[in-house]
Amino acid sequence: MLRNHFETEHNLFRDAFRTFLDKEVVPHQEEWEEAGVVDRSVWRKAGEMGFLLPWAEEEYGGTGLKDFRYEQIMCEELAAINEPGFMIPLHSALCGPYIAEYGNAEQKARWLPGIIRGESILAVAMTEPSAGSDLAGMRTTAVDKGDHYVLNGSKVFISNGLLADLVIVAAKTDPSNKHAMGLFVVERGMPGFERGRNLKKLGMKSQDTAELFFNDVKVPKENLLGDAKGGFFYLMNMLAQERLTNACGAVAGAEAALQATIEYVKERKAFDRPVAHFQNTRFKLAEMRTQIDVAQVFTDRCVLDHNQKKLTAEVAAEAKLFTTELLCKVVDEGVQLHGGWGYMWEYPICRMYANARIQRIFAGTSEIMKEIISRGMKL
Ligand SMILES: Cc1cc2nc3c(=O)[nH]c(=O)nc-3n(C[C@H](O)[C@H](O)[C@H](O)COP(=O)(O)OP(=O)(O)OC[C@H]3O[C@@H](n4cnc5c(N)ncnc54)[C@H](O)[C@@H]3O)c2cc1C
Incomplete structure (x- = not known):
């Protein structure tokens, strides 16, 4: 289209x-x-x-x-x-x-x-070993010491975790208010800031995903972004844009998986004919084509709405939910249509399958997207 x-x-x-x-x-x-x-x-x-x-x-x-x-x-x-x-x-x-x-x-x-x-290079560190979806449940703290804060805690699954020179770290700033958190820019080399190993993952293998540790890290007040208690709001505010980037990449990833699959089924023969000629193959590809086109139109509209500052958190969540679920469906069908070769790393569809899976989890899981969307319905 x-x-x-x-x-x-x-x-x-x-x-x-x-x-x-x-x-x-x-x-x-x-x-x-x-x-x-x-x-x-x-x-x-x-x-x-x-x-x-x-x-x-x-x-x-x-x-x-x-x-x-x-x-x-x-x-x-x-x-x-x-x-x-x-x-x-x-x-x-x-x-x-x-x-x-x-x-x-x-x-x-x-x-x-x-x-x-x-x-x-930048990273943002919200997730902790015991708190991901429930951001307010994080335990990392930042204690006000006059001209600086002292950070203690740890973060996990941080993208760019090894490469990052500046990490935007969310930390609690008021023990009596679970939503009071600040965003602190922690710089490479600050004493007490340490990184764990590069975590081994199912996919996204060229991406460094790491644990970060903060042991009495002295962060100057000049490194606090905005209000010391406003971080939760800042995170929520920015997540809509993050989810839109997920959607943009997910539709394009689904398109790439579809094209790789079309190319393969035209070449591969079974029972003396190209796999593309089986009705099941054509129907599967037709379904994917239709769903990707629909997702693309919706995502493009979200981008235009975002340009006009009209994209709501609920619609951004819809975009992420729909496109990332679709991506995972398309790569799965793509592997299926490749047969055993689809399970081999040397075939792009295999890597696409492995890379896609996280899209339904990070930047808010599909379940959290449904929570956000349903909240907007005032049920
Ligand atoms: C490769 C990778 C890169 C990442 N990059 C970053 C990064 O750069 N920065 C960062 O801060 N984080 C990052 N993350 C973390 C990611 O955002 C979290 O993993 C994600 O938000 C889910 O949190 P969790 O893993 O703690 O799962 P949990 O919150 O423990 O969820 C477990 C399950 O419970 C479900 N669940 C939880 N709450 C509810 C609810 N209210 N209703 C229904 N179901 C619910 C979830 O949907 C999920 O199925 C990354 C993760 C990975 C794997």
Whole structure:
């Protein structure tokens, strides 16, 4: 189905980003997968090309492109090459906005230029070993000591956990109020800030996912973003945009899985005919085609609504729920239509299957998405 919400400048941006990926990412994907982490240098190269935080103001080194369609294009192109480790959306559309939105002028001037150049890689640390969906149940604390806070606790499953130079850490600031939390920018090298091992995962193998530990970390007050008790609200506020990036990537990932499957079933023969000629195959592919088209239209509309600041938390949750469930269905059917070869790592569909599974869990599970959507129905 033809999409009609991109203009010439978006198509040019897509071409430039695709060229960049072909040159700087695709040749390294296997090596990064083996290493369990992408090379830092690719971040700097992306920064030089203006692909990091393109929405940021020019005074910080951004290009002022305040149009989510550019973020959407990057999510789509990364999904199209099935690269889960080079998380530009995490850096640009999730973490960077916390600093731009809640940081003061001094903090923005201090951090944004390095972030935009790809010299300072970002992560956000909310999840803890005993609290994921229930963010208010987190135990990490930040105690006010006058000119600084002292952070204690640990975080788990943190994307960019090893590479990150600046980690936005959520921590409780008032024992009498479980929703009072602050967002603290913890910098590489701060005494007491330590990282655990790179966690072994089902998929997303080129992405460094780590545990982080905070033992009496002295964080200067200059590193607190916004209000010391407003962090919970800030997180909730930003999660809608995060979920929209998930949706953009999920639809593109489903499209990539469909294309890989079409290519395969046309070549593969069984009972003297291409697998594509079985009615079951054609019907499965037709269902996928239809559902992806529907999901795409919905996601594109969400992007336009978001540009106008009209995307609600409920609709963003619908987008994440629908597209990530669809992605998992498509990769599963794709593996099925590949037969045993679909279970082999050397086939793209196998990696797509492994990479997709987390999409229904992180940034809020499908169950939490349903909670958010149903809350909006005032039942
Ligand atoms: C690869 C990877 C990368 C990640 N990256 C980050 C990151 O960068 N930063 C970060 O902070 N976190 C990150 N996470 C954490 C992720 O966001 C959490 O895993 C997720 O929010 C779920 O939390 P949990 O794992 O504690 O599961 P739990 O909250 O323990 O959930 C377990 C099950 O209970 C269900 N459940 C929980 N509450 C309810 C409810 N109210 N109603 C119905 N069902 C419910 C859940 O849906 C789920 O099925 C990452 C995780 C992974 C695996």
